Amino acid sequence: MKLLAPLLERLSPRKVLTDLPQRQLYRYDAIAVGETPAAVVLPETTQDVVEVVRFAKAAGLPVVARGAASGLSGGAVPVRESLVVAFTKMTRLELDPIRRIAIAQPGVVTAQISEQARPHGLYYPPDPASFRTSTLGGNLAENAGGPMCFKRGVTGDYVRELEFVDAEGEVHRLGREAYDLPGLLIGSEGTLGLITEATVGLEPLPKHTRTLMAHFAEVGQAAEAVSKAIAAGAVPAKLEFLDQGCIRAVEDYLHLGLPVDAAALLLVDTDGDDPEVVAEELEWVAQACCAAGGVVRLAQSPAEAAQLWQARRSVSPAIGRIRSKRMNEDIAVPRSSLPAVVREIEALGKRYGLPLVQFGHIGDGNLHPNILYDPKTDPEDKVWELAHEVARVALRHGGVLSGEHGIGLMKREFMSEAVDAQTLAILWDVKRRLDPEGRLNPGKVLPE
Numbered sequence: 110m111k112l113l114a115p116l117l118e119r120l121s122p123r124k125v126l127t128d129l130p131q132r133q134l135y136r137y138d139a140i141a142v143g144e145t146p147a148a149v150v151l152p153e154t155t156q157d158v159v160e161v162v163r164f165a166k167a168a169g170l171p172v173v174a175r176g177a178a179s180g181l182s183g184g185a186v187p188v189r190e191s192l193v194v195a196f197t198k199m200t201r202l203e204l205d206p207i208r209r210i211a212i213a214q215p216g217v218v219t220a221q222i223s224e225q226a227r228p229h230g231l232y233y234p235p236d237p238a239s240f241r242t243s244t245l246g247g248n249l250a251e252n253a254g255g256p257m258c259f260k261r262g263v264t265g266d267y268v269r270e271l272e273f274v275d276a277e278g279e280v281h282r283l284g285r286e287a288y289d290l291p292g293l294l295i296g297s298e299g300t301l302g303l304i305t306e307a308t309v310g311l312e313p314l315p316k317h318t319r320t321l322m323a324h325f326a327e328v329g330q331a332a333e334a335v336s337k338a339i340a341a342g343a344v345p346a347k348l349e350f351l352d353q354g355c356i357r358a359v360e361d362y363l364h365l366g367l368p369v370d371a372a373a374l375l376l377v378d379t380d381g382d383d384p385e386v387v388a389e390e391l392e393w394v395a396q397a398c399c400a401a402g403g404v405v406r407l408a409q410s411p412a413e414a415a416q417l418w419q420a421r422r423s424v425s426p427a428i429g430r431i432r433s434k435r436m437n438e439d440i441a442v443p444r445s446s447l448p449a450v451v452r453e454i455e456a457l458g459k460r461y462g463l464p465l466v467q468f469g470h471i472g473d474g475n476l477h478p479n480i481l482y483d484p485k486t487d488p489e490d491k492v493w494e495l496a497h498e499v500a501r502v503a504l505r506h507g508g509v510l511s512g513e514h515g516i517g518l519m520k521r522e523f524m525s526e527a528v529d530a531q532t533l534a535i536l537w538d539v540k541r542r543l544d545p546e547g548r549l550n551p552g553k554v555l556p557e
Contacts, residue, residue, distance in 0.1 A: 112168060113148050116192075119160040124151050124198075135193045136186060138178040140437055141518055143186030146173070146193040153198045155272065155280060155305040162303065163278035165192050171548045174299035176215060176247030179239045181437040182517030184250065184298045188552035194303060196246050206231060209311045210269060215246025215304055222309070231311040234261035237513070238422050249304050252296035254513040256347040256378075256421065259472030261312070263513065265295040272306035276544040280305075293539070298515045299550040301543045315380035318346070319391040320414035323398035323405045324371035328352055328455050328467075330402045331373035332447035335471050337397035338377075339444065343390050347378040348472030349421050352455070355428060355468045359420045362427035367420060368404075373451075375403070375471070376421050378414075424468050431464055432481035436492055436519065438499045441475045442508030453502050454478050461495045463487060475512035497523065516554045524556050 117125055126132060126149040135149045136142055147170060152158045165172045171191040178185055187193060199214035202221060206229035211222050219240040222233040236255040237243055243253070249271075254263040271283045271291040281302075283290045294302055325331045331350055338345070351359070352373050360367045368374065375398065379390040395405045408414035428435065442450050451467060454476075458465025464481040478499050482492050500510055500523045510520050510527050525533065536555055540547075 115167070116148065116150075116161070116164045119164060120150065120152075120157060124153065124157065125149070126151070135175065135178075135195065138175075138180045138183060138185045140181050140435070141183030141186045143183070143518075144189050144191070146187050147190045149193045149195055151195055151198045155274065158194065158274045158303055158305050159278045159280060161192060161194055162274050162276065165548060166276070166278060166546070169548075171551050172303070173550050174246070174250065174303050176244035176250070177218070177239075177242050179243045180247060180251065180515065180517065181439065182251075182511070182515040182519045184515050184517030184550070184553055185247070186518065188518065191551075196244065199246075199305070204229070204311075206311075210308050211311060212306065212308050213245050214306055215244060215249070217245045219243050219245055219248055222311075226311050227314065230314055232314050233267065233309060234312055235264045235267060238425065245307060245309075246304055249295055249307060250298050251513055251515040254470055254473060254475060256349050256418075256470060258470050258475070258513075259348050260344050260346045265292060267310045268295060268307055269310055270308040271295075271304055273302040273304045275302050276546065276549050296515070298517060298554055300540060300554055301549065303549070315346070316382045317384045317387045318378055318380040318414070319387050320408035320417060321377050321391060321395060321398075321405055322374055322408070322417050323377070323395070323403040324368045324374040325398075325401065325403045326372055327402070328373045329448040329452045331375050332451050332471065334375060334398040334401035334403055335447060336444055337400055338394045339472070341393045341397055343379070343393040343397070345377050345390070345394060345472060346380040347376065347418075348470070349376045350374075350451075350467070350469055350471035350476070351376070351421065351424065352451070352467040354431075354464065354466030355424050358427040358431055358466070359423050362430060363419065363423055365416055365420055376417055421468075428466055428479055428481060432483050434482055434484055436480040436482070436496050437514065438478040438480070438496060439475070439511045439514035439520075440478070440499065440503035440508055441473065441512030442503050442506045444472075444474050446506035446508070447471060447474060447476075450476065450502055450506055450508075454499055457495060457498050457502070461491065461498075463492065463495060465495070470512070473512065474508070477514075501526070518553055521552075521554060521556055524554070
């Protein structure tokens with residue numbers, strides 16, 4: 110406690126958690142467990158963050174930024190005694206409908222931006238599946254995508270300005286002119302600076318939306334349907350994929366009447382302002398699904414469409430009921446490789462004898478293979494070996510290790526295979542320039 114006395118002098122005690130039971134709650138994110146932090150700070154202003162970072166520098170303590178802890182790569186867990194900066198009280202949100210922007214602190218829950226924009230006929234398109242719990246700061250840290258990423262883009266595509274606190278405790282405001290410095294911070298997982306405010310763009314709500322579900326007897330057929338639909342000129346607003354393991358888990362969880370004997374299904378939205386164009390685009394997708402061997406069902410009402418999308422948004426809690434733990438991969442591959450990739454990953458699960466399910470934003474080539482296991486009965490080295498094989502599938506097909514969940518702690522050791530030594534050296538140069546003492550979220554992203 111003596112070490113923390115200067116911090117408690119700078120900040121109100123209500124903003125600093127020091128009791129052991131409270132601190133232990135901040136060891137976790139959605140998938141990983143780290144070390145118990147020395148203290149947890151709940152800042153309310155940018156100046157609070159400045160004070161924390163300056164104290165941490167003087168005390169020689171690492172700083173780990175944290176949002177809602179819904180991340181899936183271990184990015185928000187401390188790997189050694191640190192100060193955890195939890196942004197859940199930085200929730201100011203201001204809208205400017207005329208300029209079509211929102212100005213938000215990092216603790217704003219993602220869904221709240223669209224909820225406040227909707228009365229103005231606007232919305233915020235990036236919508237990770239966890240949009241009702243995840244925060245903007247975490248989305249920025251991972252450059253999160255979501256079901257609308259194929260047509261509308263990911264979090265970084267909507268950032269107009271960023272405010273951040275650097276490793277020295279200095280505040281910077283960045284636009285996107287000349288060198289795109291916000292682009293460097295977005296997706297950096299809190300290793301280069303602590304984002305304290307973002308100005309993001311809003312879009313007009315589409316007037317019409319149509320939804321379909323297509324199911325397939327073989328997993329690769331779903332991926333083939335995606336390629337056929339896009340080749341036909343379709344640009345769906347949402348294009349999502351679930352394999353049989355996910356279908357059955359969601360059906361057991363919610364009893365929505367999903368086709369549990371199907372090997373895979375696609376969920377698709379088309380949208381726009383012209384109802385005829387929206388309907389025509391949906392027909393292109395339906396034809397592509399049928400040509401690939403699928404069976405198509407069109408949603409007949411907004412309520413039916415909402416029920417279908419409830420199935421997609423419920424995948425994570427549903428598969429969490431199968432085993433006590435999971436390792437969530439997050440690969441992204443060229444769409445032309447999708448049929449081969451989903452087949453290879455399915456075969457890997459069978460070969461290793463572990464439950465392995467696949468889902469994701471397939472229109473963007475982004476897949477989430479999840480390895481489900483029980484630490485009491487399944488050897489953890491076998492789980493890691495399978496995860497490594499999944500990563501290698503992506504790399505063999507010209508893909509990357511992460512589409513939106515980040516590298517974090519879980520995939521850090523795979524980076525030496527994904528990135529050549531010269532590029533890694535450049536990345537380390539960037540890290541050392543912005544964080545010379547290596548105190549911002551150490552042990553994440555870049556391998557030693």
